[in-house]
Amino acid sequence: MLKREMDADTIAAPNPAFLADVLDGLCQRPRAIPARWFYDHRGSELFEAITALPEYYPTRIETALLRAIGGQIASHTGHGHAVIEFGSGSSAKTPLLLEAVRASAYVPIDISGEFLRESSQALSLRFPHLPIHPLATDFLKPIALPTEVRGLPKLGFFPGSTIGNLIPFASTDLLRMMRRALGEGALLLIGMDRIKDQATLERAYDDTRGVTAAFNLNLLARINHELDGSIPLDAFRHRAIWNAARARIEMHLEATRDIAFAIAGRIFEIARGETIHTENSHKYGPRDARLLLRTGGWTPLAEWTDPDDMFAIYLAEAQAQRRAP
Secondary structure, rough: OOOOOOOOOOOOOHHHHHHHHHHHHHHOOOOOHHHHOOHHHHHHHHHHHHHHHOOOHHHHHHHHHHHHHHHHHHHOOOOOEEEEEEOOOOOOHHHHHHHHOOOOOOEEOOOOHHHHHHHHHHHHHHHHOOOOOEOHHHHHHHHOOHHHHOOOEEEEOOOOHHHHOOHHHHHHHHHHHHHHHHHOOOOOEEEEEEEOHHHHHHHHHOOOOOOHHHHHHHHHHHHHHHOOOOOOHHHEEEEEEEEEHHHHEEEEEEEOOOOEEEEOOOOEEEEHHHHHHHHEEEEOHHHHHHHHHHHHOEEEEEEEOOOOOOEEEEEEEOOOOOOOO
């Protein structure tokens, strides 16, 4: 699940970027709202609850894989890097990497300012001697790293298959932005979910407890709260759909009846059965993943998967660009 932009809960005026994305998205056909706006404080809490669900395998498998390969990662990277984590959330997997590579500093970057502060404080108790420099910003935009880490070797960390939330050209742009932010010679450790059977994928994004549904619907609650919306939440239901042609799970909010509502004074009408597309989660085969990394300016160095080949972790390097082989 993808994470971006500052938490707006403590801001009196509406976030103009949030407002623009919502108004523009609802005017599109099909309607769509960027997934980055899931992550107010409540949305971040619900996402962390999703990662603990039995149906949601990516977090469980990736965490076990990181625990198993920590020594191998360190043998490739060496020690003393500043770890820069994009979309850090609760930083639950981060200690495994920080310990393995003996990080010299840690920069968590996340959308939700309040959630970022809470997770950074918890991590500082576990690593009292590690400099931690939280950065609350949209990591899809150009990033200026804290001055304290600019002279250090850098290891980017992008777990959770968050890269899959972006459509291909946007994921390529993000990888290139990461390269610019981290600099030539930097390393990137990135998780990517594999393509697998439809039933497993749909269960992972439509759990029996309804936590993912609550996460999806919370976007509408946030719109009502922050953008003076009047969306009837009971008029929508969560849907998770496997799109085989695009190798992705899609999350939608489907209207269960004809409705009209206002957002910041603008009136919208949605017919029964119409959806608002809220998120994608692309899945990658081995060759797809390596091609994506190369297109984004990263040269793959190593690849690890779990025994069932459900999830993969890649280590890549921002090597000097060459005009010819």
